[in-house]
Amino acid sequence: MSGVIWKLEGMSGVDLIQFRRVKNMLQTKFTYWIVWVLVLILGGGCATLSKQECLKGDWYGIGYEDGTKGHEHNRLLSHKKVCAEYRVLPDEIAYHRGRDEGLAVYCTEQNGYGMGSDVDKYNGVCPSELERMFLQGYLRGLDAADDDLHWETSQKSRELAASALKLRGLKGKEYDRQVKKIKRLENKLRRLEDKLYDIKQLRRQYGWKIR
Numbered sequence: 001m002s003g004v005i006w007k008l009e010g011m012s013g014v015d016l017i018q019f020r021r022v023k024n025m026l027q028t029k030f031t032y033w034i035v036w037v038l039v040l041i042l043g044g045g046c047a048t049l050s051k052q053e054c055l056k057g058d059w060y061g062i063g064y065e066d067g068t069k070g071h072e073h074n075r076l077l078s079h080k081k082v083c084a085e086y087r088v089l090p091d092e093i094a095y096h097r098g099r100d101e102g103l104a105v106y107c108t109e110q111n112g113y114g115m116g117s118d119v120d121k122y123n124g125v126c127p128s129e130l131e132r133m134f135l136q137g138y139l140r141g142l143d144a145a146d147d148d149l150h151w152e153t154s155q156k157s158r159e160l161a162a163s164a165l166k167l168r169g170l171k172g173k174e175y176d177r178q179v180k181k182i183k184r185l186e187n188k189l190r191r192l193e194d195k196l197y198d199i200k201q202l203r204r205q206y207g208w209k210i211r
Helices: 013-043 051-056 059-068 075-084 092-106 109-117 128-165 172-210
Strands: none
Touching: 051 075, 059 075, 059 092, 075 092, 092 128, 109 128, 128 172
């Protein structure tokens, strides 16, 4: 992943050392926070259906909703596990019929563009007769997102450099406020960089399919 380039012209050697110390401190705290968030997310399971949905047994409707959200076919296995606790077996025929119709709504060029512009992941669920059209929209959306993110990254990089320069001579609460501002910018730039990397990977994964 390419690093974010910060323009720090005009800073003295002492200022650069001070800035890097602050930067390293913020990176350490950010990493620690991210680790704990991942532990909480991965540690707690999330049921795909409620007890009421299992007992109601509208498997066509469940399949249709899964299709419109682009869930993979193995989503049904997760439903089975949840509903087994209530001694309910899915109607697989009704589920797949509903999911197929839901995918027809999901796998459109318009929806593809919206997903691409939001840099949402595509799980390869569209049937072959719909996938090319979907991917045309999806890749155009990724292109638009890439342009927007590069522009925003450039703006935030300049803002970070200017904020770092302002650390010079600050003390007390003013210094603390400036450090907090730098932290927010650092975090924002990391998120932007991650999205740009995701776009690169998604283009590589799906671009060849419409050549």
